[in-house]
Amino acid sequence: MAENRASASTEGVPCWVDAQLPDVEAGKRFYGELFGWSFAEETYGASVPARLHGEPVAALSPKTDGRMPTVWTVYFATPDIRALAERIRAGGGQIVIPPARVDGLGLAALAADPEGAVFGLWQPDSHQGFGRRHEPGTFVWAQLYARDTEAANVFYGGLFHDALFGPGAEPEFGRAAVSDVFPPEMPPHFLVHFRVAELEAALGTVARLGGRVQVPPFGTSYGTVAVVADNQGASFALLER
Structure with a gap:
């Protein structure tokens, strides 16, 4: 079932996720098999959108600098990205990449909270964000480990x-708290969660595709979670509920 666009219009609602990868083609093979995503020839700027049942659910982006982390990023919706950027600075955070237009799709920025956890901002134009979410193979949750x-x-x-x-x-x-799941030296970060129908089966697929389990399944108030990394090192979580 397609997601309710109205629910994504409130400022601060997660509206998009993308992965910065060294090899986008390898990412397409990995996530295509794991989640059933398809990839069209179109692009969102430099990013390749992933679709499930014809609806946009995520994007894979090529790393332009080898020093950049291989990572999944969650974007929060905002009707006024520049005003939100100012509030982030006033609250003790910082703007890592200032607001910039992405073709005719919208405005994007990267920010960091006072502890350094990085997240994205998205002011939509033609691209509203997720076409599907909360179902197997799509975004379902983002957890900040602080x-x-x-x-x-x-x-x-x-x-x-x-x-x-x-x-x-x-x-x-x-x-x-970071220490609830990760070693104390792990820096604060957001962890993107994708929903799966059967967690153990999904973990088997991750291993078969060259990924690895970083944190075995554990219970939370919002479902059973395992933290994994893809075959290029990008961490994300699988959630069964």
Whole structure:
């Protein structure tokens, strides 16, 4: 079932994810088999959109600099990206890549919270974001792993109050301490979660395709999760619920 576009219009709702990869063609093979994604010839700027049942669900982007991390990034919707960028700075965060137009699709930026966790901003134009989500093979959750969860609550609550606490809000991202799941030296970061119908079967597919399990399955309030890396090193989570 296609996602409700209205729910994605609130500032602070996760609206898109992309992966920065050394080899996009290898990424297409990996994620195409794991999630059933297809890839058209069209591009979103330099990114290749992934589709499920004809609807956009993610994008794969070529790394333009080998020093850049191989990583999945979550983007939060905003009607005014420049105003949000100013609020991020005022709250103690920073703008890593300033707002820039992506063809006629919208405006994108990269930001970091006060602890350094990186996330994206998206002001939509023709590209509204996810065509499907919350179903197998699509985005379902983003978890922030922070060192100071109370400080994170203050920072993101101030930025995205309506998405987290407003009328009818159904948060699609949460906060937890890094040490709850990862070694203490792991830096704060967002972890993108994709829903799967059967977690154990999906983990077998990840291994067969050359990926690896970083954190074995564990229970959360929002489902059973395992953290994995693809065959190029990009980490993400699989969620069964």
